[in-house]
């Protein structure tokens with residue numbers, strides 16, 4: 336549904352996006368992750384024809400975005416939620432969007448309901464919207480043409496925890512209905528729950544990608560016991576690398592190995608699982624630390 340092949344963007348001597356390739360399958364949600372300045376927005380702008388690629392290509396539903404027959408009805412895009420006209424009401428913004436993509440006015444009320452903006456909120460001017468309301472409006476505008484594909488840049492930005500929960504549900508249902516979703520974030524936990532696959536970038540390059548399960552496995556084993564200090568010592572004595580986290584240990588070994596070492600010493604485990612958010616978070620930070628542009632300034 337979305338195919339990115341060797342996509343590259345250079346600004347003068349600076350390479351913002353460096354030879355990235357990946358696919359987003361129909362019925363799946365792909366999280367496009369990277370620290371600030373990694374090149375996510377630039378890549379999404381190239382995918383949606385807003386910035387020409389220096390080399391490589393991006394196709395959606397088999398075509399470059401600009402060659403799609405009716406892009407508004409095929410691809411829903413939200414790149415900058417604050418780009419909406421501040422003097423218009425939310426409802427007006429969506430009516431203009433409905434006309435431009437060629438859907439009936441009744442669709443405006445449908446998408447308002449879908450994103451949970453009330454009648455009163457829809458009648459307010461966008462300049463008086465909170466960041467979370469702007470995100471909901473941006474998602475409504477992306478959905479208005481009943482597209483098969485969604486490309487959303489940092490859609491969770493500014494949403495409160497309930498808003499993030501709501502958005503996950505919306506994107507999951509969209510993908511479960513056969514839709515294709517690519518969403519970016521600089522926060523792993525925002526996308527980890529909803530994404531099927533993850534593509535991690537740093538300094539314009541892909542540093543890791545795969546299904547969430549594959550990446551979770553690479554994130555090691557998370558274990559908690561009634562005596563983590565003793566367990567850590569036992570694992571280290573067995574030459575198994577251990578990292579202490581706030582809520583237990585992340586171990587660079589198979590869960591079975593960890594379980595067997597604990598069993599030999601009759602230790603009580605409270606938790607034993609492959610990867611886990613701590614492992615993936617550490618991997619994400621580790622993979623991107625070396626490539627974080629922000630790190631340059633520090």
Ligand SMILES: Nc1ncnc2c1ncn2[C@@H]1O[C@H](COP(=O)(O)OP(=O)(O)OP(=O)(O)O)[C@@H](O)[C@H]1O
Nearest residue numbers: 346351369370371372373374375376377378521628
């Ligand atoms: N028009 C441009 N001219 C020169 N450099 C640019 C231009 N647009 C983006 N860049 C640079 O390309 C790099 C990638 O920026 P981009 O906005 O794609 O990152 P991002 O991953 O979306 O980051 P963030 O999470 O901060 O939005 C940055 O260093 C940015 O300064």
